[in-house]
Amino acid sequence: MNKxxxxxxxxxxxxxxxxxALLPPLLEVEEAMENIMPTEDYQNELNDLxxxxxxRQSPLTFCPNLSAKLGFKLWLKxxxxxxxxxxxxNNALGQGLLAKKMGKTHLIAETGAxxxxxxxATAAAxxxxxxxxxxxxxxxxxxxxxVMRMKLLGATVIPVESGSRTLKDxxxxxxxxxxxxQADTFYCFGTAAGPHPFPTLVKRLxxxxxxxxxxxxxxxxxRLPDVVVACVGGGSNAIGMLHPxxxxxxxxxxxxxxxxxxxxxxxxxxxxxxxxxxxxxxxVTMLIQDEDGQIQPSHSISAGLDYPGVGPEHSYLADIGRxxxxxICDESALNAFRELTLEEGIIPALESSHALAWxxxxxSELPQGGDVLVNLSGRGDKDLGIVKQYIQF
Amino acid sequence: MxxxxxxxxQIAIESAKKQGRTALIPFITAGFPDxxxxxxELQAIDQAGADIIEIGVPFSDPVADGPVIENASRDAxxxxxxxxxxxxGLKQRAGQYKAxxxxxxxxxxxxxxxxxxxxKDAHQxxxxxxxxxxxxxxxxxEIRQALAPYDIDVITLVAPxxxxxxxxxxxxxxxxxxxxxxxxxxxGGTVDLADSVTNTLSRAREAFDIPLALGFGLKEPSxxxxxxxxxxxxxxxxxxALLRHIEEGKPVTSFLAPWL
Numbered sequence: 001m002n003k004x005x006x007x008x009x010x011x012x013x014x015x016x017x018x019x020x021a022l023l024p025p026l027l028e029v030e031e032a033m034e035n036i037m038p039t040e041d042y043q044n045e046l047n048d049l050x051x052x053x054x055x056r057q058s059p060l061t062f063c064p065n066l067s068a069k070l071g072f073k074l075w076l077k078x079x080x081x082x083x084x085x086x087x088x089x090n091n092a093l094g095q096g097l098l099a100k101k102m103g104k105t106h107l108i109a110e111t112g113a114x115x116x117x118x119x120x121a122t123a124a125a126x127x128x129x130x131x132x133x134x135x136x137x138x139x140x141x142x143x144x145x146x147v148m149r150m151k152l153l154g155a156t157v158i159p160v161e162s163g164s165r166t167l168k169d170x171x172x173x174x175x176x177x178x179x180x181x182q183a184d185t186f187y188c189f190g191t192a193a194g195p196h197p198f199p200t201l202v203k204r205l206x207x208x209x210x211x212x213x214x215x216x217x218x219x220x221x222x223r224l225p226d227v228v229v230a231c232v233g234g235g236s237n238a239i240g241m242l243h244p245x246x247x248x249x250x251x252x253x254x255x256x257x258x259x260x261x262x263x264x265x266x267x268x269x270x271x272x273x274x275x276x277x278x279x280x281x282x283x284v285t286m287l288i289q290d291e292d293g294q295i296q297p298s299h300s301i302s303a304g305l306d307y308p309g310v311g312p313e314h315s316y317l318a319d320i321g322r323x324x325x326x327x328i329c330d331e332s333a334l335n336a337f338r339e340l341t342l343e344e345g346i347i348p349a350l351e352s353s354h355a356l357a358w359x360x361x362x363x364s365e366l367p368q369g370g371d372v373l374v375n376l377s378g379r380g381d382k383d384l385g386i387v388k389q390y391i392q393f
Numbered sequence: 394m395x396x397x398x399x400x401x402x403q404i405a406i407e408s409a410k411k412q413g414r415t416a417l418i419p420f421i422t423a424g425f426p427d428x429x430x431x432x433x434e435l436q437a438i439d440q441a442g443a444d445i446i447e448i449g450v451p452f453s454d455p456v457a458d459g460p461v462i463e464n465a466s467r468d469a470x471x472x473x474x475x476x477x478x479x480x481x482g483l484k485q486r487a488g489q490y491k492a493x494x495x496x497x498x499x500x501x502x503x504x505x506x507x508x509x510x511x512x513k514d515a516h517q518x519x520x521x522x523x524x525x526x527x528x529x530x531x532x533x534x535e536i537r538q539a540l541a542p543y544d545i546d547v548i549t550l551v552a553p554x555x556x557x558x559x560x561x562x563x564x565x566x567x568x569x570x571x572x573x574x575x576x577x578x579x580x581g582g583t584v585d586l587a588d589s590v591t592n593t594l595s596r597a598r599e600a601f602d603i604p605l606a607l608g609f610g611l612k613e614p615s616x617x618x619x620x621x622x623x624x625x626x627x628x629x630x631x632x633x634a635l636l637r638h639i640e641e642g643k644p645v646t647s648f649l650a651p652w653l
Contacts, residue, residue, distance in 0.1 A: 015532055016529060016531065016532060017500055017527045017528060017529075017532055018456075018529065019456070019457045019526050019550070019552070019574075020529050020550050020551060020555055021552035021574060021577055023555075023559075024556075162460070162463055163453065163463075163467065168454060169454075175456050176457075176578075176579050179577055179578060179579065180578040180579075180582075278504060278505060279500050279501045279504060279527070280501060281454075281456075282527070287501075289505070292476060292477075292505060292506075293452075293476075293502035293503075293504060293505030293506070294452065294470060295454055
């Protein structure tokens with residue numbers, strides 16, 4: 001694959017667009033990623049935590065009822081069964097452990113819906129680190145249950161009142177805080193985006209999803225899947241799932257962006273499909289922006305996908321055509337949410353419902369008799385309040 | 394370096410120095426306090442004795458700025474301020490200002506405008522430099538190359554955690570002046586100059602042979618009194634404090650007077 005040699009770039013995407021004052025802490029994280037993460041000591045401790053604390057490896061579940069309807073075998077990678085209920089814990093614990101080995105005493109993080117905030121607060125509690133979570137004031141109001149979880153776990157939650165009062169502003173505020181508290185603080189970035197080295201660091205920690213799933217497919221299905229599908233917000237579950245299959249040329253890879261209501265001109269969260277290249281949060285990537293380069297508000301029924309940018313490696317994988325990026329609107333996601341719940345007895349997160357919805361909506365184009373693997377990145381309990389507004393039950 | 398090679402910005406700071414004073418670099422967000430009064434305030438700042446004026450190009454996600462400038466930026470966007478509006482307005486007034494003009498803004502609006510077009514239009518608008526707080530040396534090549542033919546500088550920023558070695562890497566391409574950030578923080582914060590600024594300025598003096606401007610958290614000349622006399626900056630940048638002053642309805646002359 002043709003990557004430029006410039007540090008932290010994936011083709012023309014990525015980089016390090018940050019104030020000079022942030023460069024030393026970013027270099028420190030990069031050094032730790034290269035020198036501490038590969039050590040036996042770190043790997044053993046992380047694997048022990050992932051196995052006995054998080055509950056890895058997560059199962060690969062065959063879906064008999066949906067498969068019979070669809071005409072191909074549908075498999076789910078069950079990240080929803082992990083401690084705290086989503087893949088986010090893989091990354092938060094990995095970064096938390098790295099922070100601890102670096103001698104940092106304070107974990108800070110942004111959160112949108114609160115899943116990464118809860119995962120970070122959990123890691124901090126377990127690893128005995130202080131924890132501060134920045135959350136858009138609007139999200140604090142919308143996601144009060146997760147705010148309560150974070151506080152119970154001992155974290156300080158700071159509502160961010162600036163800008164659009166959502167995830168992107170929480171990232172801005174966390175970066176600002178990090179500038180002034182870098183000596184003892186580690187920024188536990190929530191997704192495979194941001195300035196180098198975060199896209200690479202998060203990919204390394206989330207790739208456990210795809211590595212396990214690949215081995216499990218070979219064991220349980222006896223072959224690699226024909227298609228692998230994951231939802232994409234910032235893109236951490238997707239890069240973790242898809243990257244270990246990138247070299248398998250016969251495996252079709254699909255990322256699913258959130259299309260919002262699907263009406264023309266509506267706010268959405270699909271920068272690869274509907275955006276253009278630009279620079280936000282430290283890197284070049286596909287963005288939802290106006291012609292003057294101002295970042296536009298995003299929308300999705302799924303708070304975890306509601307972000308105007310996307311990890312730079314996804315922009316690159318789209319650019320070279322290795323991964324197809326589809327788009328699913330709110331209504332299709334809700335339909336998939338209900339289908340999986342009724343047919344297989346699994347309540348999926350609305351984020352993961354987008355990945356499943358792509359499969360349901362494109363079933364006629366998928367290989368009959370083949371194998372389709374979907375990353376079920378999280379469980380849906382957190383979404384019942386939103387779902388209740390749309391579905392009678 | 395011969396006089397003719399010197400950038401306009403360096404010359405502006407050195408001529409203030411010859412008068413025995415610190416050069417003044419006030420900052421104002423474009424479109425602040427509103428789109429019409431901005432041009433009046435800009436003229437007032439120029440007449441009050443600014444050596445260089447830093448004009449803020451608003452951005453939706455200003456990660457290096459504190460609340461005062463962030464709010465000014467947000468309000469300006471809500472009023473419809475764009476980079477094109479700023480450059481057009483400056484073109485209409487080209488040659489009117491005694492002070493040199495610098496645009497301060499984040500990279501994305503410049504990227505979307507197109508670096509080549511930006512260079513041409515900035516040249517016609519009389520802009521002598523750009524301060525881009527989210528662009529480090531390694532990412533600066535493209536915009537630097539586009540601006541260089543028009544003698545427009547990309548200003549180097551260094552912070553209290555920038556090593557001497559790193560400053561020396563910057564020194565090879567630094568032009569105009571070096572912006573020394575006084576604190577590890579955002580604009581408009583509180584600042585204890587004596588603590589880290591002396592060290593930062595001392596490293597910067599060793600690394601660079603162009604003037605040093607100190608910024609972030611400056612309000613009154615007495616703040617500089619804590620610095621050793623051989624470690625005074627050549628120029629001082631005021632942003633948040635000046636915006637607050639204007640917002641309170643006070644004339645810019647009364648803000649700048651103590652510095653002159």
